[in-house]
């Protein structure tokens with residue numbers, strides 16, 4: 001039975017998509033069968049693994065809003081063992097369209113139940129909000145991986161995300177775990193990053209991954225080539241650290 005992990009933080013630009021794509025590709029690289037679900041209307045995970053949005057026939061919108069079965073929306077990618085359910089901008093209106101539907105917060109959970117056993121890991125790239133799309137992702141997941149950027153306002157807004165996690169645990173009676181907190185975009189040229197690491201570790205304690213993602217120019221270039229870092233530049237520091245993270249995630253069980 002696959003493990004489902006939502007990659008969430010309502011703060012924008014903290015590395016959710018970079019982590020979804022590169023952790024997904026590195027888990028696939030070490031032999032795990034992985035499904036990457038893009039539930040962000042920006043569709044950056046979709047293009048980041050080389051799927052042209054214009055060529056998408058079925059996407060996560062169809063699964064959530066039109067009850068299309070998840071299996072039929074799954075596509076292979078250029079990376080062995082890595083599959084995806086893409087997103088397009090059509091998803092931008094989905095939260096409003098879902099409001100009048102029955103069980104609107106568990107639609108993704110139901111959809112993924114039928115494919116869960118086909119994969120070792122299912123990663124969900126969440127949008128930068130705490131709306132229905134993120135709620136569906138958390139409700140569908142066994143755990144949440146929270147990327148936190150090593151910057152001054154790193155912890156700002158995290159209490160809202162943690163409240164949403166508690167809400168899912170309590171009101172939906174769902175055993176959602178904090179899978180791990182991932183420090184991202186560490187800039188070794190300043191001391192600020194080190195202060196943030198200490199602050200985040202004090203707050204989340206043993207939930208913080210040992211692997212820390214540095215700022216790496218190759219990681220920022222790879223999406224425009226539609227390739228995860230392990231394909232774009234396998235010898236880069238970016239590839240090294242995401243591979244390290246994949247092994248840590250597997251070791252954590």
Ligand SMILES: Nc1ncnc2c1ncn2[C@@H]1O[C@H](COP(=O)(O)OP(=O)(O)OP(=O)(O)O)[C@@H](O)[C@H]1O
Pocket residue numbers: 011012013014015016017018019040042044126127128184185186213214215216217219220221223
């Ligand atoms: N470790 C890194 N080194 C260099 N650039 C990075 C790194 N991680 C992410 N980036 C770049 O920072 C930007 C934001 O990253 P990303 O899209 O992964 O964040 P996000 O949290 O998914 O954003 P959004 O909230 O908009 O969905 C992107 O341009 C990405 O290429």
